[in-house]
Amino acid sequence: MxxxxxxxxxxxxxxxxxxxxxxxxxxxxxxxxxxxxxxxxxxxxxxxxxxxxxxxxxxxxxxxxxxxxxxxxxxxxxxxxxxxxxxxxxxxxxxxxxxxxxxxxxxxxxxxxxxxxxxxxxxxxxxxxxxxxxATKTARVWLASKKGSIMEFGLRRAQGPDGAMSATRAAYIGGAAGTSNTLAGKRFGIPVMGTMAHSWIMSFPSELEAFEAYAKIYPEKTVFLIDTYDTLGSGIKNAIKAGAKLVEQGYNFGVRLDSGDIAYLSAEVRKELDKAGFPQAFISVSNELTEEIIETLIQQNAPIASWGVGTHMVTGGTExxxxxxxxxxxxxxxxxxxxxxxxxxxxxxxxxxxxxxxxxxxxxxxxxxxxxxxxxxxxxxxxxxxxxxxxxxxxxxxxxxxxxxxxxxxxxxxxxxxxxxxxxxxxxxxxxxxxxxxxxxxxxxxxxxxxxxxxxxxxxxxxxxxxxxxxxxxxxxxx
Amino acid sequence: MxxxxxxxxxxxxxxxxxxxxxxxxxxxxxxxxxxxxxxxxxxxxxxxxxxxxxxxxxxxxxxxxxxxxxxxxxxxxxxxxxxxxxxxxxxxxxxxxxxxxxxxxxxxxxxxxxxxxxxxxxxxxxxxxxxxxxATKTARVWLASKKGSIMEFGLRRAQGPDGAMSATRAAYIGGAAGTSNTLAGKRFGIPVMGTMAHSWIMSFPSELEAFEAYAKIYPEKTVFLIDTYDTLGSGIKNAIKAGAKLVEQGYNFGVRLDSGDIAYLSAEVRKELDKAGFPQAFISVSNELTEEIIETLIQQNAPIASWGVGTHMVTGGTExxxxxxxxxxxxxxxxxxxxxxxxxxxxxxxxxxxxxxxxxxxxxxxxxxxxxxxxxxxxxxxxxxxxxxxxxxxxxxxxxxxxxxxxxxxxxxxxxxxxxxxxxxxxxxxxxxxxxxxxxxxxxxxxxxxxxxxxxxxxxxxxxxxxxxxxxxxxxxxx
Missing domain, CATH: 3.20.140.10 (nicotinate phosphoribosyltransferase)
Structure with missing residues (x-):
């Protein structure tokens, strides 16, 4: 201060x-x-x-x-x-x-x-x-998502250290459910959240090994990031393999999409999850989301359970x-x-x-x-x-x-x-x-x-x- | 930090x-x-x-x-x-x-x-x-001004306290001549700058009294803000009256425009200053400037000596x-x-x-x-x-x-x-x-x-x- x-x-x-x-x-x-x-x-x-x-x-x-x-x-x-x-x-x-x-x-x-x-x-x-x-931007994002689950992910794109800290505080007032910013979580008592980065997956010999290792450590909190190599070609397939083991053990799992056409991919991924017998497995999305994009996804009934919003929410984006x-x-x-x-x-x-x-x-x-x-x-x-x-x-x-x-x-x-x-x-x-x-x-x-x-x-x-x-x-x- | x-x-x-x-x-x-x-x-x-x-x-x-x-x-x-x-x-x-x-x-x-x-x-x-x-934004602003004198005025519109401090630092790298942010001036050794606010003028019974009081205290650094009531109707007239006294005492003065059509007003104000025999008196401008606006003003040969740039420069504006x-x-x-x-x-x-x-x-x-x-x-x-x-x-x-x-x-x-x-x-x-x-x-x-x-x-x-x-x-x- x-x-x-x-x-x-x-x-x-x-x-x-x-x-x-x-x-x-x-x-x-x-x-x-x-x-x-x-x-x-x-x-x-x-x-x-x-x-x-x-x-x-x-x-x-x-x-x-x-x-x-x-x-x-x-x-x-x-x-x-x-x-x-x-x-x-x-x-x-x-x-x-x-x-x-x-x-x-x-x-x-x-x-x-x-x-x-x-x-x-x-x-x-x-x-x-x-x-x-x-706070205004976040309230718009939250309303656009039909009062959904918004995760604030903006630390890396925020305007300096305080741009990140104050933005997290204000985003929480505006309706974010939690933040990736651990220090802001500590200082303001805001829930901290997160899954895995592409680098996690790239650090293992294969995508499947990376998923299985994460699931073993955090069985209650596993959300597989499935777009590192090929979302529909390998990502969702490996997530289902690793997720199936979690379900056998009595846990649930989710998948995250961070690139590509979210409306199309989320629908395809939903189909794959349902076909594999995991209707309870959820889809989380991120990647330069704005309230306008979220609103169109909701209008298209994209099967999305939670939203990771960073850049635009913590800086205001075009304003x-x-x-x-x-x-x-x-x-x-x-x-x-x-x-x-x-x-x-x-x-x-x-x-x-x-x-x-x-x-x-x-x-x-x-x-x-x-x-x-x-x-x-x-x-x-x-x-x-x-x-x-x-x-x-x-x-x-x-x-x-x-x-x-x-x-x-x-x-x-x-x-x-x-x-x-x-x-x-x-x-x-x-x-x-x-x-x-x-x-x-x-x-x-x-x-x-x-x-x-x-x-x-x-x-x-x-x-x-x-x-x-x-x-x-x-x-x-x-x- | x-x-x-x-x-x-x-x-x-x-x-x-x-x-x-x-x-x-x-x-x-x-x-x-x-x-x-x-x-x-x-x-x-x-x-x-x-x-x-x-x-x-x-x-x-x-x-x-x-x-x-x-x-x-x-x-x-x-x-x-x-x-x-x-x-x-x-x-x-x-x-x-x-x-x-x-x-x-x-x-x-x-x-x-x-x-x-x-x-x-x-x-x-x-x-x-x-x-x-x-730094990138400021370099663009500085180049648009033909490497002119850019004053960074963004503290009040910056993204939190650090948004202001870091932005001032980066703006100076990018080409700003100085800042209004006194603490950043102290911390980073950047020249601090500024003139007067509308509230200075509104705190006196009349615009002329406000100008004269300022000129008396800061004869070497007087820049009259002339748009509080009526730029051409009263502002420039009172600035010339108060400025004439400064010139008599061997000083110079400037005027600042902070609203209205800058291309038109700066040309009119220049004419008034020249007509009154003060070709050396300079014009400074501010008010939501961007590199694009500055470039068009330069292309129109607007007679502007220095530029106060805040909001867009310290936040990136639309980006x-x-x-x-x-x-x-x-x-x-x-x-x-x-x-x-x-x-x-x-x-x-x-x-x-x-x-x-x-x-x-x-x-x-x-x-x-x-x-x-x-x-x-x-x-x-x-x-x-x-x-x-x-x-x-x-x-x-x-x-x-x-x-x-x-x-x-x-x-x-x-x-x-x-x-x-x-x-x-x-x-x-x-x-x-x-x-x-x-x-x-x-x-x-x-x-x-x-x-x-x-x-x-x-x-x-x-x-x-x-x-x-x-x-x-x-x-x-x-x-």
Missing amino acids: ITSALFTDFYELTMAQGYWKQNMNQEVVFDMFFRRQPFNGGFSVFAGIETLLDVLTEFSFSADDIAYLKEQGIFEQGFLDYLKDFRFTGDLYSFEEGSLIFPQEPIIRIHANLIEAQILEGLVLNHCNFQSLI SSFTGVYKLAARHDAKTDTMIPAMKFSDNPAKNTNPGIKNVYRLYDENGMAKADILALTTQSIEPGKEYRYHHPMVDYRQFTFKAASVKEMLKLRLKNGKRTEERLDDKTQLAKSRETLRAQLETLDASYKRIINPHIYKVSLTEELKDLKVEFIKKNIK | ITSALFTDFYELTMAQGYWKQNMNQEVVFDMFFRRQPFNGGFSVFAGIETLLDVLTEFSFSADDIAYLKEQGIFEQGFLDYLKDFRFTGDLYSFEEGSLIFPQEPIIRIHANLIEAQILEGLVLNHCNFQSLI SSFTGVYKLAARHDAKTDTMIPAMKFSDNPAKNTNPGIKNVYRLYDENGMAKADILALTTQSIEPGKEYRYHHPMVDYRQFTFKAASVKEMLKLRLKNGKRTEERLDDKTQLAKSRETLRAQLETLDASYKRIINPHIYKVSLTEELKDLKVEFIKKNIK
Whole structure:
């Protein structure tokens, strides 16, 4: 875990010194939100907040870090002294880990003095962007497999050691049943899994000898990798020979396909297994799987019991980053002694931010299904059983009224004056909880939002008051 | 740095116990190679080997790691005792960091006993796949910018903390001039860079006040971010006002564009700066840049002095992983007491491996330009001034003869019995060296291979002897 506060963009530090020199360390509010669903999906999964909280409660500048900054020749001694005692002492609100999240809504809201809030921008985004990306990808893979057994196999293709460790954590939240990454298994209490590599088979004089040797050592866990030489010509035949001995001894076995046309090969292999009298023997597959490939295999009724997914799941594949950003929403005004809203404008209207200190409410219908997420100012509340009008965040004439059967406030206070508001759970318990949060929330989301391709777009809307505040800001600014 | 040997796929450990029980810990040779150029490019850049060597000389199982394995209930005490003393004691050959690399050629070759070689598969691939991906991406970005000034800004969008740290290291090898990641700057001795965020501007009552405050504190390093509210309407106007004061005091200034149509805005901003009498003021740009976007901006003569590149450069963008694999090439045969070649077959011929213990030679013409890389058995040599026939790795009738003016052996012995053959350089010196290796090798590569889009394919061929060995293997195997 990197706890050096130097893990930040250099401009945060030059700005921080600027604020310090100008005596501008007033209270501010920053939001983390994201701009569009990755993978053209209908939902994302929030992850990484728990590892972020671990860092936020510990991070600081070491004497060595301060010495490095001094060498840069642009920081004053007084500011460096200030950094010596630097800790995060603000408040942090966030969605629960494992929650479904949607574009535009604040998923983290930070109240702190300006310097603290500024310095931790990169840290917040680094932890939550990446883990949310991978939890989202995995949830898609898991749904595509009809909530099947997904094994995360990504260590060798992940983005560096932490790319592997964090990805395994996030994949487990997203629905993976286990991982090949033994260290992540140990650290996070995730089940570890695996079979054999081609090199096992190549290390023996023959494929059959390699299979028999493995079956003898691990009779309860044997999955034969059958594509080293010739899947249908030798692999499945030798697997059946070696498997038959296991079955005689009262065990079962499986086979794994790692190349070739999976739809065709899995059907042929199934036939061979059934013909040999082993309907209970199962088929596991791997090889550059994605949610789209898995979905087509399921649609073709490919007889597959479990899925080894690596590269695409631990990196995001064609989308390798999450679009989370961190923007100022309000700042303290000394003249009026109040928090005044702030807003970023852009030549691209989609990049305009939503001003003010905001909550997020999830509205449910009488069947407990989520209907919309609403951004509201914290000075307002949304009550169940009452009808309100809600507005599209950008397109003024798109509005709707809705009377929610129930309402859930999504942002929870997690750090108060820099300290956790609740006891830290051990990693295993926390992960089980985050995983359960996702599963429960997915139950409340209509299938149309969960489609892998071309999903329905879930509504994220503004209250009338927030919409008015935003419009007023834009009018003032655009001449 | 993760030095726990548990950072490995679980199946490596179950296989290792299998080898141990079978007394099969014979000497083997494994190759790391990759299968296709990422980004549809014409070359890749090898990186990560130096951080890998650091880990290989240190990694081991702690008492805690052993206890975790014991809990899994499938490892015998004798094998766990073996792991207690486990160290990497083999030999490792590799290309120099920063080298140009091409598909099919072994870029790392490991001679070790089977258990050691097997356990470090994930580690080797994790370090070298990721850093090679990012060094390659950055070299493309740097070439697209006509070897311009590239600032790596990716911390917030990188794949976890190490995704950021390793990516910064690799990006510097690939040609980045510096980074925003302060901790990576400290650790690796890379120049740190940055300007200001939108939040700086939003924290002041007005854009002009924000600019003036910054200019006052950092007169030598001021780059105004001009798109917070309205780039041409207010941003450039205020930058010129605040910049004029800097110029009066004998300083220069720059402006940064972070949204909108960069080609259009940079041209307009250039006109405004020139009209105001500041032809020396420079323009820096950022916002989801890729090598393709940079190339089109250069082709349009966009007046841009430096490029801030984040997301795509530190993750690979649409290609988030490198296709490096690790395959058995030879194993010791007890009966004959010789190393015998091994080969993996596949239903997909492109996945067939090249058998035997191999060297890689780079052949140069009389102008010092690289013409082809040749895979040869280590029992052979390729001499300059002599003509040989070389063969396509898969297509038998594609062959050519060539008399090289000079020949370079690409694989160097880096670890002997698990220890570095040369003294470890400090990180800063090593990075400078790796960076220089790349720059020198790029000079020997014809422009046609360096095109961003649709490059020429560089030849990687086999010697006649290696081709014969491979064909013999295939004939024996395919009935």
